[in-house]
Amino acid sequence: MMQGPAGPSNTVETTAPVLGIGAVGKRFGATRVLQNFTLEVAEGEIVTLLGPSGCGKTTLLRCVAGFWEPNGGTIEIDGQDIVDVPVNRRPVGVVFQSYALFPHLTVARNVGYALRMRNRPRAEVAQRVASVLETVSLTGFENRYPSQLSGGQQQRVAIARVLVMEPRVLLLDEPFNALDAKLRGAMQVELRQLIKRLGLTSIFVTHDQEEALTMSDRIAVMSGGKIEQVASPDEIFDRPATAYVADFIGVSNFWETQAETGHVRLPDGQTVMTDLTGGVKVMTRPHNLRLGPPEAGPWKGTVSFHRNVGPLIEYHVEASDGNVIRVSAMRQERDRPVKDRSQVSLSVIDPASCSVYPG
């Protein structure tokens, strides 16, 4: 690792990434599952891999954990290439989707497993197991078997079992899949707070965008074994780098048009700046659109559907060009929603919040 002279001025170490994945590829026969995959994760950061089923999220985790060997590329932890380090010597902890708790061992023995494999003295094992169980609020469950625990408790055992070995990097593959929707929401917040408190550098895998927005410091949106965009949840949502990312995260409206020199004209007559020329796709979120009376603007349509989603009301508007545009507005109790089949006009609230992509 590159280092400056020893002493307090040594800041290189704190800014260097804990985990560096460089140009990793993975093939199964002729199918390329990962291509030129590059990602750096900083100390204490939670990066989420988000993408549709089969895009290679699990494959990447398995390469980092060492269950599979990548076909080329480097995987570094604290500057050390670990591609040739065997699974059981990597400073990496994996929380499996199925939890993979040992059914024949009690909670305490599951959690102490890694320490026993390293032949730590009994007293130390007992003390560290107790302290980790306290961290995940499972004190008192030491002598239960995994089958005697609820799904949420099993998940916490799976996390405790990994925490006890103080890994440099934590890998979590869809750890909430086995939980019901309500518990999932609570566990997401709890797990994020725990990881942040312990300052663990983590890669978290999911194909649930809401989960990604909750859990992450940064989100890496994947498609077909490659990263489309890595950025903070806000930036991914507000400034998606590609049409694919915009489409994958949140609800998005697209329309195709021609760019003029330096700008694109929106259907309501406003303009958006762009460097692109020729055919382009313009995207905006439903909350950046507004409904008005039919005579208020040139962009007209008919409401085809509306529904109440808690604090918001969501409209589907069939525009005169045939596009179905989704619009959402804060719901006020005294307001009557615009009725289905009524004629309306559409307008963009803030043209600068629209994104323009090559067509």
Added chain:
Amino acid sequence: MKWFRGRSLVDVVGIGLVLAVAVFSLVLLVAPSIIVVVISFDTRAYVTFPPAGFTLRWYKAVFEHGELVEAMLNSLQVGLTVTVLCIVLGVPTALACVRGRFRGTTALSVFVLVPHMVPGIVLGVAVLFAGALVGVSPSIWLQSISITVFIVAVMVRTVQSRLMRLDPALEEAAANLRATPFQSLRTVTFPLLMPAILAGAVFTFVEGFDNLSVAIFTHGFRDRPLPVELLALVQYTSSPIVAAVSGVQIVLAIAALVVVSTSIGLDKVNE
């Protein structure tokens, strides 16, 4: 449609079939065993039914009958040898068939089955002739090895089916939690396979102890196993001593059943 006391036709036929099977097995299996046990306590010196009185004489006679005791010890030795060989050969074979990353795992698991498909007599004769060709004469070891070849498939299949139901992530988790491949086998794979190994061990022991078809051609001239000795005995005598030997075997069989059912029962407790 309700047909009989609120049950449908399918139910009635189903219950009838279950009863028929139960009666059938009772008549064919349990009844003869009971008769044999009853006869083994009979006071008269020839096999009749019903018995005339109660005595432990025949059991005493069994254990005073030098050749029978020796035959039992021989069979015990064969049973244990077969069990040990089946564990040593069968468990790694099952692991290789299920977890193996090499070509031919399917071929291997089919190949293991082949000797079990061949009738025991054919296998016994084949071993005898092949042995004669290469100068290996029948002995208690040849018998043990032949029965192992015949029965190892049972151990492989039992362990294999258990292994296929084990989540492969368990072994990956062990490796991730710092276990060496050997530690992972010792602390995760083997404990979880134990019920299957135990069940396989009981089956292979019983086969080693009890096998006649392979044993009759391969046993050592001076080391007669129990089934062969019994066959000789019933050819020349009809005393209840044979029934008493059967009584001993029935007790062994019940003990084996108890071991299997509790080991499978234990298996359920932890899952």
